[in-house]
Amino acid sequence: MAARSTLQYRLFMKICDQWPLNPTRKSRDIARFIRRKGMYNFRDSNSSQLDSEVCRNELDSLQRLVDNVHRDQWRPRPRTEGCSGHHLETINQVLSDESAELSKLGDKGVISRNLEAMKAFMKRKS
Template structure:
């Protein structure tokens, strides 16, 4: 029976989209990692709580097929701030997040990181002349 569950989760992972603008932070990648971790032995994995596994699958499948988006349609494609979907995607992209982190550092920290000399190699003792 766990073999059928495993195959259902694999099919769900194939259908779940990946967001390439959020490398390592998107839900599709996280889902694939969790399925790999939960089913370490593949189809031979023995599940401790099959009912909970079925609940998780059904919830993820409903999200993937947009059940709630269709049941509760939005009147506008903006948030309360007025930011559109495309603007949100652009702001949440990994490149922009890194840039914002750089800006948060402040001038002093940025300057000290830029001009600090890192000594990766330990200085060797100079040979003694006798």
């Protein structure tokens, strides 16, 4: 059983090595999340507690994501723009950590920002 767990851990680490880290999203990077989740699962579980079938399914799913199986199967057009019509460079800039800090997206929701904008507008008007 321990040999199976070791093999699954090695496969997980191999998949993690193939998954690129995004330097613009340090706190919200999916690759970092997957690494942390996998390390937590392997570290905190004994080899007897690690469900082999569930672990194998997760490893297969991660491998399909790394290999871009779904992207290649379902992408109908060249990847120059997103579904919003904006270029991917613009979308990546907007989604970066720097942009989030500048706009304070993490602190306020859409309604709060709109209410503040309306209050500021009403103060200027009066």
